[in-house]
Amino acid sequence: MIYLDYQATTPLAPEAREAMLPWLSGPEAMGFANPHSPHRPGRAAAAAVDLAREQVAALLPPGGNVVFTGSATEALNLAIKGTARGDGTNVFAASAIEHAAVLDCGESMRGNSDVFTISVDEAGLVDPEAALPDQLQLLAVMHVNNEIGTVQPVERLCERVREHSGYVLCDAVQSYGKMPLPDGPDMIALSAHKLYGPKGIGALWVRDGIAVAPLIHGGGQEAGLRSGTLSPALCAGFGAAAALAKARMDEDAAHVAELWVTARDIFAGWTLNGSAEQRWHGNLNLRKDGLDVARLMSDLRDLAFSAGSACASGSGRPSHVLRAIGLTDRQAKSSIRIGFGRYTRPEDLEDACARIVAAAAAQGV
Amino acid sequence: MITKMPLEPLQRAQRIYLDHAATTPLLPAAQEAMLAGFAEWANPSSPHAEGRRARAALEDARARIGKALGWEGEVVFTSGASEALALAISRCRLPLGAASSVEHEAVLRHAEGTARLAVDAGGLVDPGSAARGELVAVQQVNNETGVIQPLDRIAEVVRAAGGLLLADCAQGAGKIALPDADLIALSAHKFGGPIGAGVLLVRDWAMLRPSGGQERGYRAGTENLPGVLAMAAALEESGDWLAAAVRLRQRLEQSIVAAGGGVIAGESPRVPTIGAYRMPGKSAAAQLIRFDGMGIAVSAGSACSSGSLRTSHVLGAMGLDDKVASEVIRVSIGRETTEEEIIRFAAAWSEVAGKASAAA
Numbered sequence: 001m002i003y004l005d006y007q008a009t010t011p012l013a014p015e016a017r018e019a020m021l022p023w024l025s026g027p028e029a030m031g032f033a034n035p036h037s038p039h040r041p042g043r044a045a046a047a048a049v050d051l052a053r054e055q056v057a058a059l060l061p062p063g064g065n066v067v068f069t070g071s072a073t074e075a076l077n078l079a080i081k082g083t084a085r086g087d088g089t090n091v092f093a094a095s096a097i098e099h100a101a102v103l104d105c106g107e108s109m110r111g112n113s114d115v116f117t118i119s120v121d122e123a124g125l126v127d128p129e130a131a132l133p134d135q136l137q138l139l140a141v142m143h144v145n146n147e148i149g150t151v152q153p154v155e156r157l158c159e160r161v162r163e164h165s166g167y168v169l170c171d172a173v174q175s176y177g178k179m180p181l182p183d184g185p186d187m188i189a190l191s192a193h194k195l196y197g198p199k200g201i202g203a204l205w206v207r208d209g210i211a212v213a214p215l216i217h218g219g220g221q222e223a224g225l226r227s228g229t230l231s232p233a234l235c236a237g238f239g240a241a242a243a244l245a246k247a248r249m250d251e252d253a254a255h256v257a258e259l260w261v262t263a264r265d266i267f268a269g270w271t272l273n274g275s276a277e278q279r280w281h282g283n284l285n286l287r288k289d290g291l292d293v294a295r296l297m298s299d300l301r302d303l304a305f306s307a308g309s310a311c312a313s314g315s316g317r318p319s320h321v322l323r324a325i326g327l328t329d330r331q332a333k334s335s336i337r338i339g340f341g342r343y344t345r346p347e348d349l350e351d352a353c354a355r356i357v358a359a360a361a362a363q364g365v
Numbered sequence: 366m367i368t369k370m371p372l373e374p375l376q377r378a379q380r381i382y383l384d385h386a387a388t389t390p391l392l393p394a395a396q397e398a399m400l401a402g403f404a405e406w407a408n409p410s411s412p413h414a415e416g417r418r419a420r421a422a423l424e425d426a427r428a429r430i431g432k433a434l435g436w437e438g439e440v441v442f443t444s445g446a447s448e449a450l451a452l453a454i455s456r457c458r459l460p461l462g463a464a465s466s467v468e469h470e471a472v473l474r475h476a477e478g479t480a481r482l483a484v485d486a487g488g489l490v491d492p493g494s495a496a497r498g499e500l501v502a503v504q505q506v507n508n509e510t511g512v513i514q515p516l517d518r519i520a521e522v523v524r525a526a527g528g529l530l531l532a533d534c535a536q537g538a539g540k541i542a543l544p545d546a547d548l549i550a551l552s553a554h555k556f557g558g559p560i561g562a563g564v565l566l567v568r569d570w571a572m573l574r575p576s577g578g579q580e581r582g583y584r585a586g587t588e589n590l591p592g593v594l595a596m597a598a599a600l601e602e603s604g605d606w607l608a609a610a611v612r613l614r615q616r617l618e619q620s621i622v623a624a625g626g627g628v629i630a631g632e633s634p635r636v637p638t639i640g641a642y643r644m645p646g647k648s649a650a651a652q653l654i655r656f657d658g659m660g661i662a663v664s665a666g667s668a669c670s671s672g673s674l675r676t677s678h679v680l681g682a683m684g685l686d687d688k689v690a691s692e693v694i695r696v697s698i699g700r701e702t703t704e705e706e707i708i709r710f711a712a713a714w715s716e717v718a719g720k721a722s723a724a725a
Contacts, residue, residue: 003415005407005408005411009407009408022374024396025390025391025396027382032390033375033382033662034560037388037664038653039653040375041375041382048374070443070448070586070589071444071585073585074586100578104577104578191587199591200561201589304416307412
């Protein structure tokens with residue numbers, strides 16, 4: 001089996017797994033302690049959480065705090081709902097290619113907020129000078145798109161939103177730890193399992209001075225912003241994954257760049273969805289007219305690639321991202337996503353791409 | 366290359382852990398399931414073979430959890446009980462109308478402006494007070510005192526009034542049978558599973574408004590499969606140890622009473638694993654520092670609030686005055702607690718209490 005779906009999730013780094021094990025202890029050690037308990041085992045667990053928070057923060061801008069959450073989805077919901085004006089004057093805008101976690105959250109607020117969509121061009125890029133709505137409270141714009149990999153002009157948008165005295169939320173799930181983050185966002189959402197860390201933990205970075213109202217109330221953990229016992233194991237796994245990504249960022253990026261060149265050569269006759277330059281090169285979203293993707297997948301059962309995001313790919317709905325860049329439903333349905341990263345071996349990628357090309361040729365397309 | 370050395374947890378040698386209501390050691394079966402889950406790292410929503418395998422494991426765990434709990438309704442995976450409670454309260458088709466005055470903060474903070482159901486001196490809610498045609502939140506087992514609420518009776522009253530019952534069963538699950546409630550929140554790390562996994566049990570999807578995303582549209586976010594697998598394994602472990610826990614606690618309480626201490630809600634039905642004890646003349650904060658120095662982990666109320674040293678809202682609701690409440694600590698025993706540990710703790714309690722009365 002060759003795994004080429006790194007945007008859906010990534011393999012757990014051995015280093016992250018190692019970092020988690022001491023905190024998954026049974027009664028033989030005290031690693032299981034509740035980090036919010038004031039006794040010594042609790043304080044040791046809290047120290048592990050603090051270290052993890054520093055490791056995660058080391059890839060983020062200064063002047064803010066990391067709030068651990070259960071997922072990036074929760075972090076995005078917290079940011080969007082937690083900063084919404086509650087007096088009926090809230091204005092929220094999001095790019096048309098945001099993740100469903102952002103778009104669905106926006107939809108759910110339509111009753112008491114004005115919700116706007118900022119379109120993208122055929123290359124999958126938001127116009128940095130796009131018109132912004134008046135009284136804008138929050139703009140959500142992702143750094144790297146999860147389906148087509150395009151890198152959005154976040155910095156310029158941040159400058160402009162600041163002139164409107166609004167905030168910018170940046171979904172950096174696909175880019176965090178893989179490339180430097182843009183300057184300027186007020187909040188940044190992250191997920192550990194897209195970074196070779198564990199599932200079940202994400203984070204919201206919040207710039208100092210921004211008031212966010214919690215969604216989950218209770219014991220008052222995370223300075224009251226997110227109640228619920230923190231898992232020292234998940235935090236440690238996230239922290240170790242972040243530290244590793246920071247140390248290896250250039251090496252990982254160079255590896256991905258080589259893989260990209262290899263794959264692009266093999267798919268010479270295919271059309272790339274989204275900009276070739278403004279993009280994370282670990283994402284290859286391609287189409288070929290007439291391609292039957294379902295058949296391709298069933299012909300190649302030992303290759304794991306996708307037809308869009310994991311969340312939506314079971315649904316059969318055409319991708320909202322591919323539609324937003326102007327593809328017809330037919331074109332969208334003849335598109336595939338190939339994602340690779342740190343643990344992808346060049347020979348596996350070559351083999352997989354060659355077999356996809358051959359299987360497509362056998363369909364006569 | 367990780368630049369900093371990973372921190373190490375404390376080793377068990379010479380420590381006595383009596384804070385199982387805060388969190389429990391991971392059971393070996395859960396640990397094993399978790400490690401196996403780390404190898405199963407695909408996204409359960411991906412349609413490729415790896416994703417389908419992860420999905421199959423997730424659905425298998427869902428069925429096993431239902432079976433272990435004797436629950437025939439729906440099972441929604443969350444990051445823990447706090448999220449499950451928030452989900453139930455924010456997505457229920459009925460608004461939250463009332464909550465007992467001894468609920469965990471995870472309920473009370475969502476319940477501002479709603480009615481409080483009072484408790485008596487024994488910490489028990491009067492079922493008659495729960496007759497409301499809204500969502501009513503009453504916990505199964507109190508996290509500070511171990512008191513078990515008469516939920517089956519409360520459920521009848523709530524339903525007769527056209528309401529729905531939300532039961533926080535974080536402290537009861539795995540120890541006593543689930544109550545007959547409509548929505549139930551659980552947390553894996555209170556029964557030997559991992560921190561970071563929980564469930565919301567839903568009698569009928571029609572009780573909730575969907576939000577989109579995973580979990581059939583009721584909870585968005587990639588599921589924590591290793592956590593879910595470990596949670597299922599923990600729930601399937603035997604509850605045989607609870608009989609021993611009853612005896613251990615009896616022994617502890619006899620000793621505490623003999624040394625001049627008081628048992629909170631000693632006459633009420635309680636789970637065998639949690640007890641709250643008053644040491645007259647010695648503040649809980651001072652007791653905790655002494656015990657911690659002696660290598661014993663206990664707590665003052667819940668872990669979430671025990672750093673804050675606020676007076677417990679639970680003890681206040683039971684009519685204890687602030688002075689008395691400030692002298693109460695929580696001792697919670699678990700599967701691996703031994704008789705020797707209880708004897709050592711009882712002796713330590715007497716020692717600390719002796720110095721307290723000498724100083725007084």
